[in-house]
Amino acid sequence: MRYPVSGLQKLDEYPSVSFSGVLTGVVLLLLGLMGRALGAQEISSSAAGQIKLANGIAVNYLKKELESSQNLVWIGHKIPDTDSVSGSLLAAFIYGGEPSIPSKVNPETRFAVERCNASDPKIIEDFSGKTVGLVDFNQSTQLPGGIDPDSIVAIIDHHAIGGSPVNIPNVINIEVRPWGSTATILADHAQLLGIELPVNLACMGLAAILSDTVNLTSPTTTEYDKAYVQNLANRAGIDDVNKFAENMLLAKSDLGGFSATDIILLDYKNFEFGGKKVGIGVAETLIPQELINRRYELKSAMEEIKKEKNIDHLIFAIVDTRENRSYLLWSDDQDKDVVVAAFGDQEVDDMVIAEGVISRKRQIGPAIQRALEN
Numbered sequence: 001m002r003y004p005v006s007g008l009q010k011l012d013e014y015p016s017v018s019f020s021g022v023l024t025g026v027v028l029l030l031l032g033l034m035g036r037a038l039g040a041q042e043i044s045s046s047a048a049g050q051i052k053l054a055n056g057i058a059v060n061y062l063k064k065e066l067e068s069s070q071n072l073v074w075i076g077h078k079i080p081d082t083d084s085v086s087g088s089l090l091a092a093f094i095y096g097g098e099p100s101i102p103s104k105v106n107p108e109t110r111f112a113v114e115r116c117n118a119s120d121p122k123i124i125e126d127f128s129g130k131t132v133g134l135v136d137f138n139q140s141t142q143l144p145g146g147i148d149p150d151s152i153v154a155i156i157d158h159h160a161i162g163g164s165p166v167n168i169p170n171v172i173n174i175e176v177r178p179w180g181s182t183a184t185i186l187a188d189h190a191q192l193l194g195i196e197l198p199v200n201l202a203c204m205g206l207a208a209i210l211s212d213t214v215n216l217t218s219p220t221t222t223e224y225d226k227a228y229v230q231n232l233a234n235r236a237g238i239d240d241v242n243k244f245a246e247n248m249l250l251a252k253s254d255l256g257g258f259s260a261t262d263i264i265l266l267d268y269k270n271f272e273f274g275g276k277k278v279g280i281g282v283a284e285t286l287i288p289q290e291l292i293n294r295r296y297e298l299k300s301a302m303e304e305i306k307k308e309k310n311i312d313h314l315i316f317a318i319v320d321t322r323e324n325r326s327y328l329l330w331s332d333d334q335d336k337d338v339v340v341a342a343f344g345d346q347e348v349d350d351m352v353i354a355e356g357v358i359s360r361k362r363q364i365g366p367a368i369q370r371a372l373e374n
């Protein structure tokens with residue numbers, strides 16, 4: 001078995017670390033020496049132990065590298081969400097440095113922080129004299145203002161390195177895995193390093209996985225996410241994971257007090273597709289009708305935001321997480337063309353309804369990217 005985490009035992013091993021014959025002996029010997037040099041755990045006799053050690057070495061290496069980083073801060077994308085906030089908290093705990101956020105947390109994260117008895121990372125806007133670790137993004141369009149790419153020393157993320165990745169002159173450590181959340185990757189790092197997460201951070205990690213994977217239903221969900229949900233819930237003492245997830249979704253759905261502009265920008269990301277600047281906002285909600293009723297107000301807010309941000313396209317998705325579909329909004333004909341090219345032309349009441357579409361990362365973003373690049 002690869003990890004001492006229930007649910008992970010049956011996973012396939014990484015093909016790149018399955019060896020055979022004489023080569024195995026040589027590789028294992030090298031791994032053994034490296035493992036000792038880096039303080040990794042003693043080699044076990046099973047092949048699975050070697051795989052764990054191989055991964056452990058990569059993470060041990062990252063830890064060693066970051067120990068020498070001066071004034072390290074961890075930060076997520078421009079507009080924080082639960083995974084980027086938890087990511088900065090977990091990374092700072094595991095690797096040292098200060099957790100930070102570029103601006104205040106959203107209502108879902110507020111709920112999670114309170115429920116978990118955690119605290120918000122500090123808002124940092126001045127990065128002079130700091131070295132920076134990025135969590136939960138790699139796009140230059142999502143880089144918080146004031147960060148000099150020269151000062152970036154690591155990226156821990158689960159997004160595609162497409163569009164316009166941050167242009168970093170130095171060679172740095174990058175840990176990108178195609179898992180459901182950054183928190184899953186960091187929980188795994190902690191596990192590999194033998195670091196036990198405090199109860200409140202285990203709880204924040206759990207909240208992040210549940211948020212990013214929509215309680216393990218999003219197509220981005222992997223077996224690792226499922227296993228670490230169990231593992232972190234145990235550590236955090238949360239028995240009813242579904243209820244926790246439901247309460248987060250309810251907190252996220254409570255948008256009655258927000259202006260249309262705030263709603264568009266609450267979970268918003270900039271991209272560059274086919275040379276075009278594209279903004280995609282999403283609102284995951286259990287009560288889509290509330291936002292559908294406000295769609296004309298939302299559309300005129302989108303018109304303003306588009307002008308203000310000077311972007312080529314702006315798409316907003318009301319994501320119905322209960323019924324597993326999205327209602328896509330646009331503010332002008334050019335954007336409507338993009339939505340129709342990406343999702344088909346089944347227009348109803350000035351929206352396009354996309355059945356089975358709930359993930360910006362896996363579905364909405366790539367569909368728009370394809371529409372604009374073709």
Ligand SMILES: [Mn+2]
Nearest residue numbers: 083136182212
């Ligand atoms: Mn994420």
